[in-house]
Structures are given as structure tokens and as C-alpha cells.
Amino acid sequence: MNAYEFLRRLKDEAPQVPVGGFTSRLNDVVRGLWESYRWPFYVTSVAMSATHEFVDLQAAWDPGTETQYITDSDAGGLFEERHVGLPMTVVGESYAILGVVSSDVVTIGAELAIASGLEGSVARVRFNLPANFGRMYGRPYMASGYYSVWEHSMLEDPRHYRLEGPTAAGVYSLALWVVLSETYTVPYLRVPTAATGPGSAVDVDGDMEKVVYAGLLKHFLRRVRAGSEIELAQLQQQVREADLAYEQGLRALRGMQAGRDENVGRNARGGGFAL
Numbered sequence: 381m382n383a384y385e386f387l388r389r390l391k392d393e394a395p396q397v398p399v400g401g402f403t404s405r406l407n408d409v410v411r412g413l414w415e416s417y418r419w420p421f422y423v424t425s426v427a428m429s430a431t432h433e434f435v436d437l438q439a440a441w442d443p444g445t446e447t448q449y450i451t452d453s454d455a456g457g458l459f460e461e462r463h464v465g466l467p468m469t470v471v472g473e474s475y476a477i478l479g480v481v482s483s484d485v486v487t488i489g490a491e492l493a494i495a496s497g498l499e500g501s502v503a504r505v506r507f508n509l510p511a512n513f514g515r516m517y518g519r520p521y522m523a524s525g526y527y528s529v530w531e532h533s534m535l536e537d538p539r540h541y542r543l544e545g546p547t548a549a550g551v552y553s554l555a556l557w558v559v560l561s562e563t564y565t566v567p568y569l570r571v572p573t574a575a576t577g578p579g580s581a582v583d584v585d586g587d588m589e590k591v592v593y594a595g596l597l598k599h600f601l602r603r604v605r606a607g608s609e610i611e612l613a614q615l616q617q618q619v620r621e622a623d624l625a626y627e628q629g630l631r632a633l634r635g636m637q638a639g640r641d642e643n644v645g646r647n648a649r650g651g652g653f654a655l
Contacts, residue, residue: 381589384578390596394618397600407574409595410584414514414572417634421585423517425567428507430560432458437470437498441491448488449481450500457483462505466559470500477502507554507566509545514571516543520554520564535564587636591629598622 387402414422438451450470452458459480467474468488475488492498520535535541535558545552554566572583584592601619606612 381582381584382578383575383580383582386582386593386596387578389593390600394597394601394604396604398603399600402596402600403575403577403580405599406582406592406596407572409592409599410572410575410582412595413584413588413591413630414569416630417637418515418517418569419588419633420637421588422514422569422572423567424512424570425565426510427523428520428554428560428564428566429504430562430564431469431501431504432456434498434500434502436496437500439470439492439495439498441495446489446491447478448491450486450488450498452484455484458502458506459483459486460505462557463502466503466505468500468502471498503559505556507556509552509554509566509568510570511550512570512573513552514569517567517569520566523563523565535560587633591626591633594622594626594629598626 383403383406386406387399390397390399390402413419434452434454436453438453440449440451441447442449450468459482461480463477463480463486466477468477468486469475470488470492471494473490475490477486478489479487481487486502520541535556540556540558542555543552544555547553573581575582582589582592598619601615601622604615606615
């Protein structure tokens with residue numbers, strides 16, 4: 381259903397309501413519905429690789445200190461202090477990272493014969509989540525479905541990873557304290573896509589549409605000015621009925637979705653961890 385269909389239904393049922401700011405209120409109702417429960421409709425996932433891959437590393441040897449500086453030419457800002465001591469592969473050879481000069485430069489102890497265009501990889505210590513990330517939905521799991529007996533290759537919530545953010549740019553990330561052995565799948569609740577105008581699709585499924593409409597109706601009915609006591613009494617009754625329809629619809633939705641909800645383990649509702 382798109383935004384215009386909600387608006388048309390609203391004006392058919394309550395033609396007296398003023399509908400200024402309709403799209404903004406529609407987005408508020410959808411977001412409020414999303415925040416009230418972990419709706420499976422919004423569950424999605426993203427793949428988290430075990431390493432960062434590079435195709436154009438630059439090497440600069442300092443003979444005075446016998447230090448090899450490795451620079452990420454893409455300026456991805458991927459290096460952190462937690463990389464010190466972890467392995468970095470450069471042209472098929474593995475080296476321990478001795479120091480982190482900046483988010484794009486690390487040092488190793490071996491001199492390289494080639495200075496540019498080097499392929500390599502480094503163990504992941506952070507994973508930036510997609511822009512539509514809202515909340516965690518369960519803990520990350522191995523994409524292969526196989527769980528190694530070696531503890532260091534597994535993510536055991538909450539000892540081995542932590543949700544951090546948002547940054548000033550609104551980015552959430554997973555900080556990791558284990559060396560991953562393979563790609564992980566990170567399940568999460570995405571934030572609903574906002575409607576942008578009358579022709580814009582509304583990011584709800586069919587079961588949610590009635591609740592969204594009831595939420596719109598009760599809001600816009602409260603903006604109507606009654607011309608008499610009789611009109612006021614009628615308006616108040618309409619508002620009560622819309623309030624009741626919204627609450628009943630929300631309870632029904634929760635009842636339908638509860639059986640499909642995933643156990644989020646020790647993850648707190650707000651996306652952090654309840655220790």
C-alpha cells in the first residue's frame with residue numbers, strides 16, 4: 381500500500397480532518413509500530429567477512445628503524461590499535477602487525493621487495509553495520525552453519541563482541557575481540573524505509589496496515605475543531621473508537637508474530653547487551 385491509499389481512506393471516513401503534515405505523521409506511526417516490537421517483517425541480515433581485503437597496498441621501508449610501513453591506498457580507515465599483534469597477509473606472506481601509525485597505516489618488521497600495488501588482508505576487529513540497522517536480532521552465527529570446537533573462532537555473546545554507536549554520522553558497528561575463522565551472518569532489525577510523498581510505498585506488511593491506519597485516524601481526529609457540543613461528543617466517540625482499534629490491532633499483531641519471533645539471547649531490547 382502506498383501513502384496516497386492511506387490518505388484517501390482517511391478522507392473517505394473522516395472528510396473533516398485537516399491532513400497537513402500527513403506524510404510525516406505516517407512515518408511517525410510506522411516508526412512507533414516498529415519500535416514497539418521485534419517484528420519479523422523487518423528482520424534482515426548482512427554478511428561479515430573474517431578479514432579485510434586489499435588490492436593496492438603501498439609499502440615504504442625505513443632503513444634507519446628497519447620498519448616497513450604498509451599503507452591502505454584506499455584510505456578505508458580500517459586499522460585500529462587492536463590490530464597490533466594480529467596477522468596481516470601481504471602478497472601471500474603473513475606478518476605480525478607491530479604498530480598502528482594511523483587508521484590507514486600499520487608497520488611490520490620485514491622489508492618487502494615490491495613497493496606498490498600489493499594485495500593483502502588483515503584480521504577484522506570491527507564491522508560497520510548497514511545504514512538501515514536498527515537493533516540486534518539474535519547473535520551473529522557462522523554462515524556455513526558449522527561450529528568449530530576452537531573457541532577462538534566463535535563469537536560468544538557478549539564476551540567476544542560488542543555493539544557500539546551510533547557515531548556522529550549515525551553508524552553502528554560491532555567491535556570484535558576474536559579472530560574469525562570464516563564469514564558470519566549478522567541478523568538485525570532494519571529501520572523502516574520512510575515514505576517521501578503520496579506515491580511512496582509504506583514499509584509495512586499486510587497485517588500491519590490496519591494498525592497504521594488506526595494510528596493515523598486517531599491522530600488526525602484529535603486535530604478537528606468541533607462546532608458544537610453535539611459535534612464534540614461525536615468526535616470524542618470517534619477518537620475513542622480509533623484508540624481502541626489501534627490498541628486491539630497492536631495486541632493482535634503481537635499475538636500473531638510472537639510465535640515467529642527469534643530468541644535474542646542476552647541482547648537487550650535497545651540493541652546493547654544485558655549482562
